[in-house]
Amino acid sequence: MFPIKTARLSSMPYDNFFEQELSILKTEGRYRVFADLERHAHKAPIASWYSKDGKKPVVVWCSNDYLGMSHHPLVIEAATKAATTYGAGSGGTRNISGTGHLHVELENTVAKLHEKEAGLVFTSGYVANEATLCTLAKGLPNCVAFCDERIHASMIQGISHSRVPKHIFSHNNLEQLRQQLDSYPLNQPKIIAFVSVYSMEGDFAPIEAICDLAKEYNALTYLDEVHAVGIYGKGGAGLANALGQSHRIDIIQANFAKAYGVIGGYITGSKSLVDYVRSFASGFIFTTSLPPMVTSAAISSINVLQQADDLRQKLWSNVNLLKNLLSKTKVNYHHTPSHIVPVVIGNAKICKDFTDTLLHDFGIYVQPINYPTVPRGQERLRLTVTPFHNEEMIKDMTNALALLWEKFFMLKAG
Numbered sequence: 315m316f317p318i319k320t321a322r323l324s325s326m327p328y329d330n331f332f333e334q335e336l337s338i339l340k341t342e343g344r345y346r347v348f349a350d351l352e353r354h355a356h357k358a359p360i361a362s363w364y365s366k367d368g369k370k371p372v373v374v375w376c377s378n379d380y381l382g383m384s385h386h387p388l389v390i391e392a393a394t395k396a397a398t399t400y401g402a403g404s405g406g407t408r409n410i411s412g413t414g415h416l417h418v419e420l421e422n423t424v425a426k427l428h429e430k431e432a433g434l435v436f437t438s439g440y441v442a443n444e445a446t447l448c449t450l451a452k453g454l455p456n457c458v459a460f461c462d463e464r465i466h467a468s469m470i471q472g473i474s475h476s477r478v479p480k481h482i483f484s485h486n487n488l489e490q491l492r493q494q495l496d497s498y499p500l501n502q503p504k505i506i507a508f509v510s511v512y513s514m515e516g517d518f519a520p521i522e523a524i525c526d527l528a529k530e531y532n533a534l535t536y537l538d539e540v541h542a543v544g545i546y547g548k549g550g551a552g553l554a555n556a557l558g559q560s561h562r563i564d565i566i567q568a569n570f571a572k573a574y575g576v577i578g579g580y581i582t583g584s585k586s587l588v589d590y591v592r593s594f595a596s597g598f599i600f601t602t603s604l605p606p607m608v609t610s611a612a613i614s615s616i617n618v619l620q621q622a623d624d625l626r627q628k629l630w631s632n633v634n635l636l637k638n639l640l641s642k643t644k645v646n647y648h649h650t651p652s653h654i655v656p657v658v659i660g661n662a663k664i665c666k667d668f669t670d671t672l673l674h675d676f677g678i679y680v681q682p683i684n685y686p687t688v689p690r691g692q693e694r695l696r697l698t699v700t701p702f703h704n705e706e707m708i709k710d711m712t713n714a715l716a717l718l719w720e721k722f723f724m725l726k727a728g
């Protein structure tokens with residue numbers, strides 16, 4: 315017989331702890347409520363929202379499926395065919411029994427896209443960043459990392475896990491980056507980690523100038539092109555490609571989850587660098603590889619977007635229409651150079667109320683963006699129009715924003 319343990323008075327009240335922490339988020343208006351949505355393969359940007367009064371149609375304005383590739387007929391066909399031909403799963407980690415010919419094909423496709431010697435596929439863009447940055451920073455002797463303050467959480471995690479010294483430079487501040495680089499000997503390994511299209515700001519990195527600094531100070535360049543591939547550059551090869559800088563970037567990272575409409579991440583670079591990451595990165599080695607339907611859909615999507623200038627043109631004409639209409643209102647939007655249009659609200663509670671009203675009263679779905687995704691006081695909506703929003707939807711959205719801006723800011727202030 316085992317003695318029956320009685321609860322000690324001092325035992326940890328786990329659930330109380332979790333509830334208390336969550337109630338702080340609720341009080342601050344930062345508690346995340348996910349809209350219960352159903353996307354439809356051929357109706358985007360219209361989705362169904364499971365509201366408490368039943369299912370309702372809504373227009374989605376915050377999807378990262380920027381070009382609607384998740385419902386492109388050839389991509390769906392590639393996924394379906396691969397599942398019926400090769401099965402639903404990959405069979406294991408790449409090292410055990412999970413490397414398939416489609417992984418090899420996908421890696422060759424991304425390497426070619428970015429004009430690099432090699433590519434390596436991961437289960438997500440997050441994992442690609444985390445695993446690669448951690449492995450490189452930890453592996454290179456006495457490495458130091460330099461990061462733009464607005465890089466993605468996955469890049470920060472990778473560098474933090476490597477435990478190397480890191481310097482954060484303020485957003486796109488080249489002078490500060492130079493000062494930081496200047497305090498280290500030329501022969502000490504360095505990595506500069508940055509993003510081409512910053513997803514919350516919708517602005518661009520000064521890629522050429524960062525490459526100049528990297529060359530001057532003998533640093534590796536690591537560029538996240540997650541929000542750029544498929545949209546910018548020749549055949550969607552990214553912003554570095556558009557600016558003629560791809561060959562100066564040592565590691566181009568991106569994913570298949572935004573403009574390519576599927577899931578998964580990757581890096582491209584020199585043969586030896588990619589082989590090093592393949593051989594040492596825990597996040598690559600010890601996890602099951604992407605299934606055939608995903609790899610096949612990703613290859614198809616990249617191939618389609620290499621020839622899809624018409625789709626990109628439609629995207630840009632919608633982006634321009636949205637910005638043009640917003641410019642005639644009082645709405646505090648950022649006139650960005652990119653396809654992403656932030657509307658800064660500056661308060662978590664108002665941001666939530668604002669998006670709730672858009673959803674309930676106008677049938678428009680935009681997720682509020684709060685701390686820690688953006689700094690406190692920078693809470694915002696992040697609008698993403700696609701080639702599939704029609705003129706009426708864009709006008710409706712602008713009118714709704716203008717009306718609510720009046721209601722939430724002008725009337726209250728007055």
Ligand SMILES: Cc1ncc(COP(=O)(O)O)c(C=O)c1O
Pocket residue numbers: 438439440441443466468509513538540541569570571577578579
């Ligand atoms: C800049 C950036 N990098 C990486 C990621 C992670 O990519 P994934 O969603 O494929 O994990 C994201 C995701 O939102 C991102 O915005």
